Amino acid sequence: MARPREFEIDEVVERAMNVFWEHGYEGTSLPDLLEGMKITRGSLYKAFGSKKALFLKALQLYDQKHVQPAETMLADRRLGGSQRLAKVFKGAVKAAKDGDRRGCLLCNTSAGASAEDEEIAVRVNNQLDRLTNAFAEALKDVPVMQDASAAERRAKARSLTLSYVGLRVLARGQKGIDVLRSAANDTIAALER
Amino acid sequence: MARPREFEIDEVVERAMNVFWEHGYEGTSLPDLLEGMKITRGSLYKAFGSKKALFLKALQLYDQKHVQPAETMLADRRLGGSQRLAKVFKGAVKAAKDGDRRGCLLCNTSAGASAEDEEIAVRVNNQLDRLTNAFAEALKDVPVMQDASAAERRAKARSLTLSYVGLRVLARGQKGIDVLRSAANDTIAALER
């Protein structure tokens, strides 16, 4: 072998993910990325080939770092079903409260022009679908949904996905944190009735 | 006076609105606009001054053409509260079913980088807030919400806004129309319980 890379791939992809998360795919320029990733053009193109390829890597990391953990948590039967669901929604509210107003990378991408790109859309939709499935899994442990059919649970899980996406999109605006919290709380509370 | 304008302002703003709606503010280039509006650069800059000024006009037209009618309909007591709310959600599903996968201009803008612009954000948030208020108004005529406090109604209206935003964002993806429909139906059905 020869000269080794002076940075960790995972580390710079994570930084790139954060930049994309804040400004979106189109809204992020190469200089934005270079500054955020703390590498230079040559290194970026040597390591990733293109802006889009880097974005796909960032989406993959988002899956690992955010979607998969959510799936795991939503499947963890040590907590009640609605407690697990509440955790997801409260987590989103807390992020906004702590100053993270970036929303969700998947939701932002869905709503943006880059969603027209096939390769991007497939990955985004896959992750969102898995989130819906994880919601459905947790719903099995919600008392009121106990004797619901699989179709009913699926419908409810889809409805929760709408709420979740909406929550994260609106978290980007300058809406008061109490607005987000009451909306999220009501969504979860409605599950119990 | 002298030579009159060869196009109707309202007409070209509507065309511009549709272009922005599909591709977002950042995703829309001047050539995109010129082609969609069927005017040339000179005319556009004479009439509107800048791309952003045109976008603000488009947002204003979106208010007139889409938000205000929704407000009116949601306040119309000839129909029951949940019927009115259902109409809004079903309308969004129908649009997607009929091939309109653009979602909602406000939601797309919220999720995009242009939401960082103050003038844009203010207008978008104002329209979204008014939609929430209109939801709250309709909730007054939903039997189950009859003896709820104003705060409870507000919370429910906010929760409905989450769902609505989520619905319109996800309508942009290639999700099956049945997925959207069952999610929307469940959201409305949950109001009755």
Add this chain to the structure above:
DNA sequence: AATTTACTGGACTATACGGTCCCTAATACC
């Protein structure tokens, strides 16, 4: 019909974009 007014079209500008290339630098292997 002449004059005035202001809209139209498109050539033009400066800048920013994503991406390439190549020279230099640093390590591993022989």
Add this chain to the structure above:
DNA sequence: GGTATTAGGGACCGTATAGTCCAGTAAATT
């Protein structure tokens, strides 16, 4: 230690961007 191999830095490229400008033109007023 010399050589092969790969990474880093940054000048450079073509293109596309938002925005400007002005010559030509069409309507309204007189």
